[in-house]
Amino acid sequence: MESAEIARRWLSFFGERGHTVVPSASLIADDPTLLLVNAGMVPFKPFFLGEQAPPYPRATSIQKCVRTLDIDEVGKTTRHASFFQMCGNFSFGDYFKERAIPLAWELLTRSQSDGGYGFPEERLWVTVLHDDDESADLWHRVVGVPHERIQRRGLKDNYWNMGVPGPGGPCSEIYFDRGPEHGRDGGPEADEERYLEVWNLVFMQYELSAVRSKEDFDVAGELPAKNVDTGMGLERMATLLQGVDNLYEIDTTWQVLDRASTLTGRRYGSDTRTDVALRVVADHARTAAMLIGDGVAPGNEGRGYVLRRMMRRTIRNMRLLGGPEHTMAELVDASITAMAPQYPELERDRTRITTVAVAEETSFNSTLRSGTSRFELAVGELKGSGTAQVPGEEAFRLHDTYGFPIDLTLEMAEEQGLSVDTEGFRRLMQEQRDRAKADARAKKTGHADVSAYREIADRLGRAVTFTGYDTVVDEGVVSGLLRDGVPVRAAGEGEVVEVVLDRTPFYAEGGGQLADAGYLQLANGAQVEVYDVQQPVPGVIVHRGKVMAGEAVLDLAAQGQVDVERRRAISRAHTATHMVHKAIREALGETATQAGSENAPGRFRFDFSATGAVPLSVLHDVEARVNALLLEDLPVQAELMSQQQAVSSGAMALFGEKYGDTVRVVSVGDWARELCGGTHAQRSGQLGVVKLLGESSIGAGVRRIEALVAADAYEFLAREHVLLAQVSEALKARPEELPERISGLVSRLRDAEKELERVRSAQVLAAAGSLASSPTDVFGVAVVTHAAPDGTSADDLRKLVLDLRGRLGQERPSVVAVAAKAGERPVVVIAVNDKGREWGLKAGALVKVAAQVLGGGGGGKDDVAQGGGADASRIGDALAAVEHTVGATVTG
Incomplete structure (x- = not known):
């Protein structure tokens, strides 16, 4: 059974049983605590944590996942892989064990002709938590698993939590007996090589107040709504249903491995060294294609570095296997062909994915040639002197001068029986940190070669002049024009372009502030609608938009016209963010520093460090404090000063931001002062009103406030007032009496539902x-x-x-x-x-x-x-x- 068919049957089975089929989320995690999605439940995490109300009571998905903790083990074993797919079905307070357990068993054991996976019941074992009598009873009484094939295990094996306070609960796992040729008798407890886990059912039923380890935690009580998160690894299922020994021989991975074998002329199974290298190539090339497909670009930080590292390991292993200099196009082609039946968007995006991969390969081939020569020379000198460690200075020189990544130096040194002075390397990296950091804003450069932007910067000879602090209309000259990332002389009506002016009033997205929008009016009458503005390389402000009329031509004069209402709305939100930041620090202490933000028209979100939820009373105090200062109509001013002067004045510098010698300090009266390059209101009174919508967790130690500003806040409050009046009228109660009245109604309704259920059940059995x-x-x-x-x-x-x-x-x-x-x-x-x-x-x-x-x-x-x-x-x-x-x- 092919992987695509395994996926289709999963979604069809649960879809037919009332589960909303949810497409896989992007591998780029919408979670500041994660670089990449690493588990099937990640997209549903806000629902399980109670941060968001789920839009459906039950769901099913097949989620793309990437895990990088074991990247060095990939290829060395046949069980480690960086990319995998997790089939999941989820219940958000809907059904629980009594439904989840029979569903899992039914799909596994239903015959293949009837749409199931056709596993023989007598070869399936299950495990439950040692004291989970309820699950054990369901497996035996409802499903029919004999007692001797139900094993009870401890917290280490059969309990799930997130590692932090929050939901947790017992697990129940299904294992398949591969037969005596794979190990000894005795079930999963005896041998997990013979008895292979195929399905894990997590029952979130408790609220954990403290988590010290997987086996050491405190239970505060039962969750108000019990949830189910069950998962089945698609690749492991494919291994069993396709009758192969390991995940590198299933259809989707084998296609890539086989292409690598053909390109290198090396046969899989010939020797251990060849097998390891081919497995690394098969895994990493497929993972790279999936990451690029989801918008990750090779880089030196974060997820970009994860991608770059995998691609470089792929390229180097192909070279070690004797492959030609250029192989990434072929490997990406095989990866897309293997995965497109499940993800058709890969086929549609084939050209872009291949272009990114080939560009990285071309760059790294040059690095590999020069770096390898230098490394081999250094190794020869070290061995000649009897030294068994590569000095930190040499590792740094390889990185800084030859572009050799440290992980590759470590890998090659290990192959030579040498260690590396990593502490010395890190010390030197810290001293010259700029050499090791990619532009933090490269995430928005698309997939064009950034050298095109650097060429524009060289042509200008200086940074683009930003005039938007003082004006929203300004004149400039078209100094750069790109279409699909390629420089052009002209672009006609209807074409999407990137325009660089030598001076511009448009603010490029940064510091949490969204980009300006508006129009460019060229001297020849052409007009470009601007919908995004980015700074892909320092000093180059790129206007992205569409030619609405005429022809945009390089070197023509152009007038930039910012959408004034959008700018004002964003500026008000940005000023409100500064004020909320200051008020939060007053309320919670100096450790409650900003950890991210987004300032949009009429609204903002503000992330900050905190050890736990912020009490509602504190939020009310923060909101009251900010709105009181709005009434004082404080002046909002920006000053340029040295970093030392800024720090002396009490200005806040934000996380991870890079500042030059001269910084811009924005002050709201004498109250809030921050280093900031964004645009702001002129006075606090222009914000009108700030309404905090709520506070929630977005990760361990990070909380988020979302809020509305000015007209958006007023409209929200007006709607709330009307709704409150309607509820008061319906319940014949004053607004201040509503919480108690509604609580009583809900309690009585629940009691009535329970009684109705009891009576109905009794009537049926009668x-x-x-x-x-x-x-x-x-x-x-x-x-x-x-x-x-x-x-x-x-x-x-x-x-x-x-x-x-x-x-x-x-x-x-x-x-x-x-x-x-x-x-x-x-x-x-x-x-x-x-x-x-x-x-x-x-x-x-x-x-x-x-x-x-x-x-x-x-x-x-x-x-x-x-x-x-x-x-x-x-x-x-x-x-x-x-x-x-x-x-x-x-x-x-």
């Missing part, structure tokens, strides 16, 4: 006595068919069916079939006693008959099975079909 007393005789088989009331849950149907089967006894064969409309869809549950199975009657086969009539499907074991469909109006026909099939079976 029918068992009369139904069991008058079964229909079908050629010697006692058959009970019953259409339960609409709204009866699947769990209640199962209870009723098992109760009826027990009442009928074992003296003669019996079949019980009960159906009902549960929600919007019909559900049918069938049970057969031991005598009935001896007569050839199987619940799984009978339920398929009923489900087919209902327009759906189903399955299960011989003694009890469940199915469903789409047409509840045919429940009577489905039950009649079961009765007919019983007769046909025993007389046939």
Whole structure:
């Protein structure tokens, strides 16, 4: 079964069972605590933490993931990989263990012809937490796993938490027995090479107040809404279903490995050294293609460095294998071909991905030639002198002069039996840190060669003059014009372009402030609509936009016209951010420093360091403090001064920002002072009003405030006032009485729902006595068919069916079939006693008959099975079909 088909079956199975199919999120994590998405649950993390309300009660996805902690082990073993896909199904306070466990078992064991994966039940084992009796009971009683194949394990193996206070809970894992040729008997506890984990079910049911380690934490209590996060590794599943030994031999990885083998003329399986190198190439080339596809560009920091390191390891291993100088285009082609059936966007973006990969390869080939020569010379000198360590100075010289990354020096030194003075290297790097840092804003340069921007900078001979602090309209000259990242002399109407002026009033995105928008009016009458402004290399401000009329031509005069209302709205938000930052530090202390922000028209978000949630009372105090200062209409001023003067004046310098000798200090009166290059309101009174919407966690030790400013804040408050008035009228209560009134209503509603559920369940089971007393005789088989009331849950149907089967006894064969409309869809549950199975009657086969009539499907074991469909109006026909099939079976 190909990987794409494994993925299709997963999404289809859970999609048909009410799960919203969610496409894979980008590998670029929308989480400041992560470089890259490294687990299937990451995109759903805000829902599990209660930071956001989930837009659906249950979901399923196949998430692309990259893990880099074991990057040095990739290739050395057949189990480590940097890229993998996690199949997941999630419940956000909807169903829990009682539903998650049967779903997992059903998909794994359902025959391949019926859309499942076809695993033999007798070769599957499960593990549960040592005291999780509930899961153990469900596995045995509901699913039917024998007690001897259910193993109880400790917290280290069967408990999940995030490593910080928050949700946690027990896990239950499913293992596949690969057979005695792979290890000894005894289940997962005895040998996890023979018994391979294929599925992990995480049951988040507790709130953890402190987490000291995986096995040492404090439980504050149960979560108000229990969640489910289950996952299955697609690559591991492919390994088993494709009958290969390891993940490097499955279809998607093998295509890349096979291409590398062809390019180098080296056969996989010939020797250990060759196998390791080919595995590194197969893994890293595929990962690189996926990262570039999601917008990561090779660089010297963060995720860009992760990509660069993998690509360079790929290139170097291809060279060691004897491959030609240029191989990345071929390897990327194989990677895209392998993965495009699951991610069609790779095919659409093939040219860009290949271009980025080839550019990095070309650059690194030059580095590799010069750096390798220097390294080999140094190694010869070291061995000649009897030294076993590469000095830090030599490692730094390789990096600084030859562009050789330290990880490659470490890898090559290890191959020569040498160590590296890494501490000395780090000390020298710290002294000349600028050499090791890429431009932090390169994330927005697209995938054009940045040398094109540097050529423009060289042509200008100076930095572009930014005049936007004093004006929103200014004259300049088109000093650079690019289309698709390539310099051009002209661009016609309808074309998307990048324009560089020698001077501009447009603010380039930076410091948390979004870019300006507006128009460029050229001297020949051409007009360019500007929708983004970036600074891809220092000193070059690039206007990105579309030629709306005429032809944009290099060297023409142009007038820049900033969208004034957008600029003012953003500037107000930026000033509000400074004020909230100061107020937060007053309330929480000097450690509550800014850790990120975004200033947009009429709104802003502000991230800051904090050890825990900010009390609502503190947020109210911060909001009141800021708005009181707005009424004072404080002047907002900007001054240029030396860094030393700025620090002496009490100005705040923000995290990770780089400042020159001369800095710009923005002050709100004598109260808030920060180093800042952004644009601001002229007076605090221009902000009108600031409304904090709330506070939440975005990672360990980092909190986020979101807020509205000016007209946006007023409109929000006006809407809130109307809603409050409506609720007050509906409940006949004053606004200050609403919290207590609503709390009481919710409590009574919950009690009523519980009582209704109890009564309904009792009513369903009450029918068992009369139904069991008058079964229909079908050629010697006692058959009970019953259409339960609409709204009866699947769990209640199962209870009723098992109760009826027990009442009928074992003296003669019996079949019980009960159906009902549960929600919007019909559900049918069938049970057969031991005598009935001896007569050839199987619940799984009978339920398929009923489900087919209902327009759906189903399955299960011989003694009890469940199915469903789409047409509840045919429940009577489905039950009649079961009765007919019983007769046909025993007389046939």
